[in-house]
Amino acid sequence: MYGFLLHAIKAGCFQDFNKKMWQDISKDSGCPEDFNYNVDYNSDIFYKLVDEGLIKMRYTRSAMLQLFGKWYIRFVWKEWGMETLGRTPGEFFRNWSDFLESKAKEFPLFTHDKFKVSVRINHITNHLA
Numbered sequence: 398m399y400g401f402l403l404h405a406i407k408a409g410c411f412q413d414f415n416k417k418m419w420q421d422i423s424k425d426s427g428c429p430e431d432f433n434y435n436v437d438y439n440s441d442i443f444y445k446l447v448d449e450g451l452i453k454m455r456y457t458r459s460a461m462l463q464l465f466g467k468w469y470i471r472f473v474w475k476e477w478g479m480e481t482l483g484r485t486p487g488e489f490f491r492n493w494s495d496f497l498e499s500k501a502k503e504f505p506l507f508t509h510d511k512f513k514v515s516v517r518i519n520h521i522t523n524h525l526a
Contacts, residue, residue, distance in 0.1 A: 398440045400432030401476075402469060406446060407432070409468025414454070422449045435503060 407430075410419040423430045426449035428442045450461050482492040 398438050398443055399434065400436045400438055401434040401473075403432040403438060403442060403446070404434060405469040405472035405476075406443075406465055408472050409465070412471075413464075413468070418453060422446060422453050425449050425453075 407419055407423075410422065420430060422428075423446070426442075426445040428445050428449075432438065447458065447461050447465070450456065450464075451458060454461065454464075456464065482496055483489040
């Protein structure tokens, strides 16, 4: 798991809670406070952060994972200018795989899902390709 994902969780915690909450979660989970974007960290760090977040934030596991996902999307949207990928969800997902391919040199161990998007009037269906 690359550090940019873990950094996105940190940034989200700062924004929605506060710096102290992040420091408590990282300290009590035994995880570092900071992450290098391009380093591939052990996935156990993510699960330790989830488990400690469950205790500190008093969320369900499902709610915690949804929150982390929200933080990730918000972070990469701002950090990498993802608004250029499209103004609608359909445009966004059609361009998502190409965007991730463009990051392959920065993150050589990163693999991602490819999406196939079907669009119907007032409805978007997103499928893993």
